[in-house]
Amino acid sequence: MEQPIISLKGVTYKYPDGNVALDGLDLDINKGEAIAIVGPNGAGKSTLLQIIAGLIPISSGTLTIMGKGVTADNVEKSHELEWLRRKLGIVFQDSDVALFNSTAWNDIIFGPLHLGLPTEEIVSRGERVMEQLGIQHLRDRAPYHMSGGEKRKVSIASVLSLEPEILLFDEPTSDLDPRSRRGIVDLLKRMTSEGKTVIVATHDVNAVPDFATRIVVLKRRVLASGDVRTVLSNESLLETSELDVPEITRLFKVLSSIGYTTSELPFCIDEAVKQIKASSARVHVHPSTVSNMESRCDP
Numbered sequence: 001m002e003q004p005i006i007s008l009k010g011v012t013y014k015y016p017d018g019n020v021a022l023d024g025l026d027l028d029i030n031k032g033e034a035i036a037i038v039g040p041n042g043a044g045k046s047t048l049l050q051i052i053a054g055l056i057p058i059s060s061g062t063l064t065i066m067g068k069g070v071t072a073d074n075v076e077k078s079h080e081l082e083w084l085r086r087k088l089g090i091v092f093q094d095s096d097v098a099l100f101n102s103t104a105w106n107d108i109i110f111g112p113l114h115l116g117l118p119t120e121e122i123v124s125r126g127e128r129v130m131e132q133l134g135i136q137h138l139r140d141r142a143p144y145h146m147s148g149g150e151k152r153k154v155s156i157a158s159v160l161s162l163e164p165e166i167l168l169f170d171e172p173t174s175d176l177d178p179r180s181r182r183g184i185v186d187l188l189k190r191m192t193s194e195g196k197t198v199i200v201a202t203h204d205v206n207a208v209p210d211f212a213t214r215i216v217v218l219k220r221r222v223l224a225s226g227d228v229r230t231v232l233s234n235e236s237l238l239e240t241s242e243l244d245v246p247e248i249t250r251l252f253k254v255l256s257s258i259g260y261t262t263s264e265l266p267f268c269i270d271e272a273v274k275q276i277k278a279s280s281a282r283v284h285v286h287p288s289t290v291s292n293m294e295s296r297c298d299p
């Protein structure tokens with residue numbers, strides 16, 4: 001079997017103030033996976049992403065990415081991780097961290113420009129990612145005057161323009177309007193379908209079944225890891241990890257408590273539609289409505 005693209009063994013991270021954010025964490029991630037890292041506030045999700053990105057050094061344990069060790073020593077000498085910066089992109093929850101140019105365009109092409117790519121390549125990458133995110137109209141606007149959602153999209157574009165193989169997203173759907181949120185979920189799916197490895201820290205449990213091929217439940221260490229159905233069906237795990245199920249699942253739990261029978265609980269709208277169609281209820285669902293809601297949850 002192919003080696004994991006990312007492998008963490010016994011990883012511990014202690015903040016300088018003594019706060020232990022990760023404690024003996026083991027996690028292997030394979031190329032092409034779309035992983036949702038879930039867990040309560042303070043579980044260590046953001047810390048884990050920063051460790052994988054080589055931004056903060058592990059206190060103990062080992063981290064291997066694409067077969068190469070990422071040690072505390074080479075995190076300190078950041079030039080030694082140049083290879084990692086070319087392969088991996090991180091989208092922070094706080095977009096202000098990533099945006100520092102006077103226009104969105106300059107932020108978006110900043111990375112490719114510093115890679116020394118030919119001008120046509122830089123321009124074509126910039127235009128392509130703006131189109132992917134639907135932000136052509138923001139091109140000449142100053143990021144510091146933008147709304148949170150607009151800034152988020154520009155910061156994602158500035159990472160995608162580097163065409164990384166591994167993409168890390170910290171709470172990418174937080175504070176977005178419903179249409180933008182849907183756009184981000186579609187983008188996460190597209191990135192995986194292009195063969196990229198996608199790791200998303202999120203508490204947006206409603207979005208998880210739509211993009212994730214695996215859920216990892218974190219609380220300083222990995223409490224559980226598996227497919228969406230297995231993990232979200234584990235009631236005692238949900239309790240200990242302070243996790244909720246998607247709203248559609250909650251609705252069906254209520255319905256089954258008042259006599260509506262389902263063979264399996266749905267975790268996304270597609271599954272719910274299937275359940276309803278399969279039930280004796282005479283419901284007509286127009287096919288175009290269903291195709292608009294296509295999601296990972298129902299491959």
Ligand SMILES: Nc1ncnc2c1ncn2[C@@H]1O[C@H](COP(=O)(O)OP(=O)(O)O)[C@@H](O)[C@H]1O
Pocket residue numbers: 015016017019020021039040041042043044045046047048
């Ligand atoms: N800069 C920091 N200094 C000290 N403790 C921190 C710092 N950043 C985060 N922490 C602590 O580390 C733990 C994990 O935080 P974090 O990775 O942000 O969790 P999550 O993203 O899951 O909410 C929390 O207890 C948090 O308070």
Ligand SMILES: [Mg+2]
Pocket residue numbers: 045046047170201
């Ligand atoms: Mg966080």
